[in-house]
Amino acid sequence: xxxxxxxxxxxxxxxxxRAILDQLAEQPQLTGDLCAHFGRKRYxxxxxxxxxxxxxxxxxxxxxxxxxxGRHRWNHLNPVPIQRVCDRWVSRLxxxxxxxxxxxxxxxxxxxxxx
Amino acid sequence: xxxxxxxxxxxxxxxxxRAILDQLAEQPQLTGDLCAHFGRKRYxxxxxxxxxxxxxxxxxxxxxxxxxxGRHRWNHLNPVPIQRVCDRWVSRLxxxxxxxxxxxxxxxxxxxxxx
DNA sequence: CGTTCATGTCACCATATGGTGACATGAACG
DNA sequence: CGTTCATGTCACCATATGGTGACATGAACG
Numbered sequence: 001x002x003x004x005x006x007x008x009x010x011x012x013x014x015x016x017x018r019a020i021l022d023q024l025a026e027q028p029q030l031t032g033d034l035c036a037h038f039g040r041k042r043y044x045x046x047x048x049x050x051x052x053x054x055x056x057x058x059x060x061x062x063x064x065x066x067x068x069x070g071r072h073r074w075n076h077l078n079p080v081p082i083q084r085v086c087d088r089w090v091s092r093l094x095x096x097x098x099x100x101x102x103x104x105x106x107x108x109x110x111x112x113x114x115x
Numbered sequence: 116x117x118x119x120x121x122x123x124x125x126x127x128x129x130x131x132x133r134a135i136l137d138q139l140a141e142q143p144q145l146t147g148d149l150c151a152h153f154g155r156k157r158y159x160x161x162x163x164x165x166x167x168x169x170x171x172x173x174x175x176x177x178x179x180x181x182x183x184x185g186r187h188r189w190n191h192l193n194p195v196p197i198q199r200v201c202d203r204w205v206s207r208l209x210x211x212x213x214x215x216x217x218x219x220x221x222x223x224x225x226x227x228x229x230x
Numbered sequence: 231c232g233t234t235c236a237t238g239t240c241a242c243c244a245t246a247t248g249g250t251g252a253c254a255t256g257a258a259c260g
Numbered sequence: 261c262g263t264t265c266a267t268g269t270c271a272c273c274a275t276a277t278g279g280t281g282a283c284a285t286g287a288a289c290g
Contacts (some may be wrong), residue, residue, distance in 0.1 A: 006130055009128050009130075009133070010128055010129055012124055012127075012128070013124050013125055013127070013128030014277090014278080015121055015124075018124070020146075022207065024211075024216065025207055025210065025211030026209065027210065030236085030237095031236075031237065032235090032236055032237080035236095035237095043273085046278095046279080046280095047279070047280060047281080048236095049238095049239090049279080049280065049281080050239090050278070050280075052237080052238075052239095053277095053278075054278085055280080068237095070236095070287060070288075071235075071236050071237070071286070071287040071288070072236065072237085072287095073236080073237065077211060079208040079211070079212060082204055082205070082208060083205060083208065085190070086201035086204065086205055089197055089201065090197070090198060090201055092137065092140055093140060093194040093197060093198065094194075096139075096140030096194070097143065097194060098191060099141065099142070101290050115194060129247090129248080131248085143266095145266085146266075146267065147265090147266055147267080150267095152265095160249095161249080162249070162250060162251080163266095163267090164249080164250065164251080164268095164269090165248070165249050165250075167267080167268075168248075168249080169248085170250095172247095183267095184267075185258075185266095186256070186257040186258070186266050187257095187266065187267085187269070188266080188267065199232060224267095231290105232286100232289105232290095233288100233289085233290085234288080234289080234290095235286105235287090235288085235289100236266095236282105236285105236286090236287085236288100237284100237286085237287100238281075238284075238285070239284070239285090239287080240281100240282085240284090241274090241279090241280105241281100241282095241283105242279105242280080242282105243278105243279085243280080243285100244277100244278090244279085245276105245277085245278085245284105246275100246276080246277070246278090246279105247262085247274100247275085247288100248273105248274090248275085248276090248277070249272105249273085249274085250271105250272080250273080250274105251270100251271100251272095251286070252269105252270085252272105253268105253269080253270075253271105253277085254267100254268075254272095255266105255267080255269090255270070256265105256266095256267085256268095257264100257265090257267100258263100258264080258265085258266100259262105259263085259264080259265100260261105260262095260263085260264095260281080
């Protein structure tokens with residue numbers, strides 16, 4: 001639907017990017033720190049270029065906010081998009097659940113009848 | 116991380132699949148109904164094969180549950196995986212936010228100082 | 231002010247993914 | 261029981277995506 005929501009879902013679909021967000025949830029980090037971390041074999045053994053590309057995707061989805069400081073760059077997690085997206089879906093599901101309460105009841109009765 | 120969580124994120128990353136879940140949140144539908152709906156130009160103009168592939172992805176992520184009935188197949192939305200995934204992330208973010216409250220305060224003060 | 235070190239950009243590659251038409255199966259209806 | 265109609269499967273294509281090494285920039289430190 002909305003362009004920005006799509007960027008968020010796309011950004012979250014990759015495990016490495018979710019791991020980056022995990023790291024940034026702990027504390028803001030330098031691009032170099034993240035590259036060093038995900039460069040370790042245990043954590044993917046990724047090249048610096050790869051990590052920066054992931055950061056770029058996260059930035060375009062506004063999940064990560066970047067701040068220059070001299071020749072360093074701090075990467076901050078921005079929790080707003082995730083919460084917005086989750087809120088929307090959970091409320092949609094709740095709406096649907098209410099509507100289908102009767103059908104679910106019927107299904108359960110039918111299933112237990114079969115056992 | 117976990118295999119099943121990855122399947123859910125991957126499944127949710129496509130706009131068409133999210134639209135399918137939207138449809139199924141309203142009410143369970145036959146595969147043919149969904150194909151007819153998304154076959155309309157306004158809703159993507161997709162072929163039957165394409166819609167079924169999306170349904171397959173959703174089923175593997177357990178976001179959709181299927182029930183045979185004669186030569187028909189009912190597709191039901193299963194809200195559990197979305198809620199589980201959202202819960203995990205929101206709680207992670209809350210944890211991170213608490214930890215970074217001080218840093219955020221500093222940032223805000225610094226920013227307002229610059230304006 | 232030359233060198234170093236963190237970050238940015240580029241062109242490129244292999245594979246995953248969304249999409250398709252043609253054919254297969256199998257319940258249901260005359 | 262032959263035909264129809266909903267669903268399932270197959271091989272295939274174009275493009276998006278994750279990943280890479282080589283080169284570019286530009287702050288900082290001796």
